[in-house]
Amino acid sequence: MTSPDTPPARPVELTLLPLGARPGEEPAAGGCGAGCGCGAGDEAAAHDPLECGLDPDLADLLAAGGLDPVHVEDVAHLAVEEDLDNGVDVTTVATVPEEAVATGDFVARQAGTVAGLHVAEAVLSIVCTDEFEVERHVADGDRVVPGQVLLSVTTRTRDLLTGERSALNLLCRLSGIATATAAWADALAGTSARVRDTRKTTPGLRSLEKYAVRCGGGVNHRMSLSDAALIKDNHVIAAGGVAEAFRKVREEFPGVPVEVEVDRLDQIEPVLAEGADLILLDNFTPEATAEAVALVAGRAALESSGRLGLDTARAYADAGVDYVAVGALTHSAPILDIGLDLRPERRD
Template identity: 70%
Template sequence: MTSPTSDEERRPQSVDVPLLHIGAAPEATTGGCGDSCGCGDREGGQGRDYGLDPLDCGLDPGLAELLQDAGLDPVQVEDVAHLAVEEDLAHGVDVTTVATIAEDARATADFTAREAGTVAGLRVAEAVLSVVCSDELEVERHAEDGDRVAQGQLLLTVRARTRDLLTAERSALNLLCRLSGIATATRAWTDALAGTDARVRDTRKTTPGLRALEKYAVRCGGGVNHRFALSDAALIKDNHVIAAGGVVQAFKQVRDALRESGAGDLPIEVEVDRLDQIEPVLGEGAELLLLDNFSPELTAEAVALVAGRAKLESSGRLTLDNARAYAETGVDYLAVGALTHSSPILDIGLDLREDAAEAEGQDAGRDGGGR
């Protein structure tokens, strides 16, 4: 088993994902799961158009461009940053910091990994700092999203007004630790599948409002994204099958409805929970099957039965311990909702440099920093 070693291989590849400004209503949608989605490419799709320039935000232009290059919408990231900070301040001020820190005091602080893992969300943390800092913010980058980092490794050094750093600290860390935890968990699955053709991918079991960021973290860990929204692709699950009267009936209804609406190129994934359901839906043209709660042995039978006529995704019963057994059957994807709904955070801390903070605080006191 091998795993990526170079920084370039560890970092996520930019993908064409929908850019959504929070609160904006879409004028038109054709869907799309991104270049790394297993649903397949669709020719001629125009994607979402919200009439917004993703670089038209209050963030530093260079930071906004980095976010966009990573497949994130800078406007959305800025919105998330504002929401996080506003939630922390509750229309007030950081009373502890205001009481203990001189107004003009400046400090240098380091984001440091307190445990080993894969980092994600460094530029998001910068965005949080940037919306709080009322004075110039200086940033020195020591790591990139997607990097494997060691315990004690320096990730980011920032210099700004001390009050601003402390006020933004928890909001920045909440996002950075959360996203890095998802990337770290995904990396463990990616490593477990190394040497096979199977890829681990996420689901829509994400934190409301943070889906784009959490799916980005999955990419940082080497995983791929499934659909971003219900309109991006059709996924026929057990309740749809029951309502339609059978898996074949459900597939036909979805296929015909999409064709009639002019969205016939949208991918359709069909969940099956028995081997005898496979051949009938293949006969109707299904190109992606979700094998629900199949054992590795049944999965191998399904792979042999399909014989390359459709992509196959395993779901349910999956753990890191049995991931490779499933991958070696020949399935294309392992669907793991736990990547986004159950991953523990990666412990990252923000620490002021005591010598610099003390010196700057003393200087601020001599200069009448309480003004």
């Protein structure tokens, strides 16, 4: 939550980047007009709002948060294209004058932790047919209260309303994940354990959802099947045993970190003997977890998974594990309710 000492939000004017250009490349002209890569020239009616990309400064902000601006732009395009379905926003076109300009405030309807504000801006930049101005009142990772204004955007009213739902869908989803993660982080506060996510993410949105986990105070597990190995029960069956599975991964991919899932105490020592980097304790009770921690005695990192809830998180952390793995952070987190409130304005 922002404090009374927080400096007031300052307007930021965003230009539009021709599609295909990348951060650091200077656009020929701002907005859709002479020199714009969309080819609209001065013929606004001929402009396709989906042909212009992200503002370079916005792309830099996304990259600074560990997000790929090109991927965010792709997600934004997909969201808007899905909503328009090769047509137009018939309600908005019919009810809003073409020249109308307004400011829209993105407002929290409930308390939570925010994530995805720059992603919402990216969606709007895909839709907007003119330069638009934003005021950033909070940052991703901030905790907010009901009624708090998160982001204000001034642009053509039609564009703002057309992009409203696509922007909110992503912002509410990511903020919901950040809020759920923050609850787990709070439950583990004061211990050495950290909450982290899994690959149980929405197809196509993994990097965004894992970013939201970071905003909520969690840490990320592997991003893909290729950056680390996780030997689970089916791999053990296929390989003929836990130690055998571990050995085969080490032989085939010697430089890859290896985590091994075990569901019994007697499986731990053979895995340690092979040199496991991390052991996942699957469906252990807090008492069995404490036994495992004593047995490992710091020779590998330990992660708890299964039978976990906010009510039991502290017991597992107190048992001494390094991580608690929570798939629900991404597969079951409810959205954070955020709305857009329009403030009609006149352009001077």
